[in-house]
Amino acid sequence: MSAPEASSTPSPHAATTRPGAPAAPWRRVAAQTVFETRMILRNGEQLLITVILPVLLLVGLVRTSLIDLDTGGADRVDFVTPGVLALAVMSTAFTSQSIATAFDRRNGVLRLLSTTPLGRGGLLAGKVLGVLVVELVQVVVIGGVALALGWQPHPAGLAPALLAVLLGTAAFTSLALLLAGTLRAEGVLAVANLVLVLLTVAGGVLVPAEQLPGALAHVAVLLPSGALGEAMRGALVDGAVPAFSVVVLLGWTAALGWGAGKLFRWH
Template sequence: MNDVVVPDATHAAAPAARRILTQALFETRTLLRNGEQLLVSIILPTLVLIGMATAPFLGFDPGDASRIDFTAPGVLALAVVSSAFTSQAIATAFDRRNGVLRLLATTPLGRGGLLAGKALAVLGVLLVQVVVLSGVAVLLGWRPDPAGILPAAGILLLGTACFTALAMLLAGTVRAEGVLAVANLVWILLVVGGGLVVPPDRLGPVGPLAAALPSGALGDATRAALLDGAVPVAPVLILLGWTTALTLLATRLFRWS
């Protein structure tokens, strides 16, 4: 009589890289198909870009640069906040409330694979945002400094890590309904006075505070790279410090259920 071979669940599972990629593609499709997330991630940043680049009644002074050259880098920084923080915080918070995170953490994907999939999904959405916003900006006459394109890409990736960590910290410690309200409110506050689209040195009394925030550092560093081809040390160090602190806090405080 032949022995019955029982398959080992560990060996039956797909390779880790494939599991993470599958989860990342699922997360990306979910974000891009959600009307509210699409509004925050792509539509609103595009409207901000067009409005600030073309509407003279906003009283926006771009200095020596053209309006579109000055506006586009800040809107790319805003796109990072939209996808890495606002969208990811809301999606993760509701997954946590509905028990999705706890369930997926017990599958072969595991906690590490789940977080890796979410990180790749954020990068996928960010890539879509950069392509769309850059295309619109180029049509409006944007001509970034070629020497600053690669540094700007690195700065945007650092900003993505920073705001993803903030999203995980918020989503893992606050009730889903609270995350929905706080994430959207923070997005509005950062657009108005966070140094993303309007530089901190033009925000009056709140300028020094904005410059010390990760949003102000991200906006200043991205502008410097794409306007002048330079990489300012202070904003990058501020952003790196926030990324380290928020990552440590999110790792320590995040609750899966």
């Protein structure tokens, strides 16, 4: 029996996209998001900073008393976990993103991709969404380890904690783009790691601002790191994000976003 003869009339369900035409904008952004996510998770150094070190820090702070913390009556794991999650957001949205973007800029990748159908807006959207996907992985891994250690987050604080993560991501991604778009790649590598260390030690992330010595207590509460740490602790320990932390994060996002928009150089 011979094969049926192909119809010369196109099917009404046939694709309407012309051969060689660019994909839909959402497909381009989705593809860039997958690429950005894989670049972070497949890089051993980035994986160390974004996942392994926060987990080791969580276990170390919960299982040892190397750092004296005033937990305000809360269990140590309940008090420490929000700060470690905040640090994880900083490591991905700021350190990892600034370094990756700076080297893409140096190597001409940003300039090339900005001229493709993806465009500058699609490229930035893919980077931000990639950060959020990696943060989701971090929350699952760190949260799983914390639960195994006995963590009991406040049930009413899960949604506010998500808001805090989004605000922190916006602020630190803006800082990352400002840094990556204005300094040489080697300078970004040094500055980003140094800033992360300084904010971790004295920025109010792991240790609340009011427990820092001297003037640091007054400075840390105004930093995006201190605001994010307070927001995460407020949400997951007390069930609500402090309004002042929201204002601080929004202020930093607006200022850093404006600076990145004005000063960012694509090549």
